[in-house]
Amino acid sequence: xxxxxxxxxxxxxxLLLSRLILSPPPIHPSNKSPPPSPPSLPLxxxxxxxxxxxxxxLADLSxxxxxxxxxxxxxxxxxxxxxxxxxxxxxxxNDIAFGNRPRFLAGKILGYDFTSPVWAPYGDHWRNIRxxxxxxxxxxxxxxxxxxxxxxxxxxxxxxxxSSRSIDGGFTKVELKSVFFDLSFNVMMEMISGKKFHGxxxxxxxxxxxxxxxxxxxxFRLAGASNLGDFMPVLNRVGFLGVEKRLLRLQKRxxxxxxxxxxxxxxxxxxxxxxxxxxxxxxxxxxxCLCRSLTQGTTPMRSLKVLSQLWGSSWPPLMSLLAAGTDxxxxxxxxxxxxxxxxxxxxxxxxDEIDTVVGHDHxxxxxxxxxxxxxxDIISETLRLCPAGPLLVPHESTKECTVGGYYVPSGTMxxxxx
Numbered sequence: 001x002x003x004x005x006x007x008x009x010x011x012x013x014x015l016l017l018s019r020l021i022l023s024p025p026p027i028h029p030s031n032k033s034p035p036p037s038p039p040s041l042p043l044x045x046x047x048x049x050x051x052x053x054x055x056x057x058l059a060d061l062s063x064x065x066x067x068x069x070x071x072x073x074x075x076x077x078x079x080x081x082x083x084x085x086x087x088x089x090x091x092x093x094n095d096i097a098f099g100n101r102p103r104f105l106a107g108k109i110l111g112y113d114f115t116s117p118v119w120a121p122y123g124d125h126w127r128n129i130r131x132x133x134x135x136x137x138x139x140x141x142x143x144x145x146x147x148x149x150x151x152x153x154x155x156x157x158x159x160x161x162x163s164s165r166s167i168d169g170g171f172t173k174v175e176l177k178s179v180f181f182d183l184s185f186n187v188m189m190e191m192i193s194g195k196k197f198h199g200x201x202x203x204x205x206x207x208x209x210x211x212x213x214x215x216x217x218x219x220f221r222l223a224g225a226s227n228l229g230d231f232m233p234v235l236n237r238v239g240f241l242g243v244e245k246r247l248l249r250l251q252k253r254x255x256x257x258x259x260x261x262x263x264x265x266x267x268x269x270x271x272x273x274x275x276x277x278x279x280x281x282x283x284x285x286x287x288x289c290l291c292r293s294l295t296q297g298t299t300p301m302r303s304l305k306v307l308s309q310l311w312g313s314s315w316p317p318l319m320s321l322l323a324a325g326t327d328x329x330x331x332x333x334x335x336x337x338x339x340x341x342x343x344x345x346x347x348x349x350x351x352d353e354i355d356t357v358v359g360h361d362h363x364x365x366x367x368x369x370x371x372x373x374x375x376x377d378i379i380s381e382t383l384r385l386c387p388a389g390p391l392l393v394p395h396e397s398t399k400e401c402t403v404g405g406y407y408v409p410s411g412t413m414x415x416x417x418x
Contacts, residue, residue, distance in 0.1 A: 038071075068404040073231040080417060101118070105229060184326045184330050185197060188326055215323075216327050395414040
């Protein structure tokens, strides 16, 4: 059996090499030239140049070849953009051309066959998702309605910091990333489901929270542009590295987590319970959906079934919100504090501004943020220096276009190095 697999792999390699040698070079329009590209190797292309961290490797290449460069990773053409002007051109002038995502294995499995908000291709389905989430999640009224939740969680974290001091009043070590992850996870879960997993008044178990942390970490490890099989499809077909099995196991864990969450709502979704009023719960996205169905005299799960028809499943958007809003927020907040502690003068200016605008007798509120330009500049600079995702989620061109004066053919993957 091993010999058979070896000979099959050897035969495929010979066929691919023959096709590569015998096939004519790509023809570009006479008035357009492709982006500059470093020397490549047969079959693997520029894969040998990829070293961790990838965003720094691509930054070094852009310094040598320019802000727009062309790569070939296995069988997939890639364009790397590393300047603001070129990135702006991709997402303004060529926004429709780059409106799709690459057909990665992670998008098929974790994205419910490319129906989730992150992986859905440009079209009617994507526009429906955007319309629903814009009105129901990202609208100003909806965001402001969650302000008490965010304020309460921040106060809880501050209280936790004070209570963690040593008995003699000295310093004590605090692992900030875990604290900030718990903070963002609490905020996101209360917004979505009304449940709290950490701190006072927690209604969810710590085991569930730890399970979700593992799910998020595994999602970031397996999603994106890290699977060689996405660039050399033959590896996926022979099950090389076992990525598909890992993705299927991860998807099963994700489904189980949210099925359990929705099942809690189904069991609690009776008219008497909602009429008594769960003021805190009614702010959650899932409970508002269920309350609306009850006031209309329908079954508690009807709204979720309607969303299921639009999204392909009832929890992909929820998973996208949680995965994208927990670890990234925690990492950015940790970097901001790290920079402030390493720059005492900047920290002093920020404190003086807060003392002047807010005063010593009041707690900083979200409504005061527009009056704190220096603090906003600190946040912007942190995002510039330490973006949570240095490489944006890949896009793919659906038609020919030009970027920075260079010709980009259809089917080219776009990587923006922030």
